[in-house]
Amino acid sequence: MSKMKCAVFYGPMDVKIEKVDIPHPKDDEILVRVRSALTCGSDLKTYRRGHPTMIKPPSPFGHEFSGEVVEIGKNIEKKLKIGDRIVCANTAPCGYCYYCKLKRESMCENLTYLNGAYSQYIVVPKIIVEKNLFIIPSDISFEEAALLEPLACVVHGIEESSIKIGDKVVVNGAAL
Amino acid sequence: MQGQQAKKDIEVDFESLYKRELTILSSYSATPESLERGFNYIKEEKVDFSPLISSILPIEKFKEGLELALSQKKLQNFILF
Numbered sequence: 001m002s003k004m005k006c007a008v009f010y011g012p013m014d015v016k017i018e019k020v021d022i023p024h025p026k027d028d029e030i031l032v033r034v035r036s037a038l039t040c041g042s043d044l045k046t047y048r049r050g051h052p053t054m055i056k057p058p059s060p061f062g063h064e065f066s067g068e069v070v071e072i073g074k075n076i077e078k079k080l081k082i083g084d085r086i087v088c089a090n091t092a093p094c095g096y097c098y099y100c101k102l103k104r105e106s107m108c109e110n111l112t113y114l115n116g117a118y119s120q121y122i123v124v125p126k127i128i129v130e131k132n133l134f135i136i137p138s139d140i141s142f143e144e145a146a147l148l149e150p151l152a153c154v155v156h157g158i159e160e161s162s163i164k165i166g167d168k169v170v171v172n173g174a175a176l
Numbered sequence: 177m178q179g180q181q182a183k184k185d186i187e188v189d190f191e192s193l194y195k196r197e198l199t200i201l202s203s204y205s206a207t208p209e210s211l212e213r214g215f216n217y218i219k220e221e222k223v224d225f226s227p228l229i230s231s232i233l234p235i236e237k238f239k240e241g242l243e244l245a246l247s248q249k250k251l252q253n254f255i256l257f
Contacts, residue, residue: 005235015239039245047242089211106205118238131208134215144218147225152206152214160203
């Protein structure tokens with residue numbers, strides 16, 4: 001079986017690069033070759049002290065990435081083909097809990113999490129593929145596209161705050 | 177305010193809040209809608225990300241990337257494959 005490099009999180013300040021089997025996607029998954037991954041503030045917090053919900057060690061580490069589709073499970077409905085350049089969020093909301101019904105999906109009570117961006121390959125579950133995955137146009141780089149999730153957090157914040165052009169605002173914190 | 181400080185208690189002068197009609201508001205993470213809008217901004221090249229890209233490192237050095245970001249010397253680091 002072919003191997004890949006993968007950063008595995010064992011606990012605070014304990015991350016190792018290991019050679020592990022390249023995963024095979026099940027019918028409800030796709031396999032993506034990671035091309036760019038980011039160090040997010042949440043990764044730093046996790047690295048320093050662990051994370052209560054996002055990752056349960058030992059686990060592949062990292063959650064913001066872009067890449068290329070390598071294999072597609074037969075139950076995937078989204079129009080995708082091998083070689084598509086994609087970016088996706090590391091979570092997807094369930095769609096049926098109290099907050100999802102209110103369209104406040106960021107507070108979903110049954111959020112699906114995805115970890116393993118610091119790996120050469122990552123398996124993405126169907127719920128993320130169908131809800132939060134986008135095909136990158138050829139003129140956009142993997143690096144730019146990988147910034148989608150942090151950008152979407154900013155977009156969400158701007159829309160919640162109703163700020164508009166011309167307003168004076170203070171930005172406290174820069175994802176560090 | 178962000179996650180790292182979010183556990184801290186903050187004193188608020190409610191009289192000022194009341195008399196100046198101030199609002200405390202929070203937003204958390206992203207939604208499918210904000211992801212879609214964010215993706216459109218990327219597609220339309222409406223955002224200049226270059227100031228955010230501090231380092232580009234191979235996976236073997238990803239720990240170095242985390243340490244750089246932890247030291248707050250670099251803002252956003254990329255691990256390339």
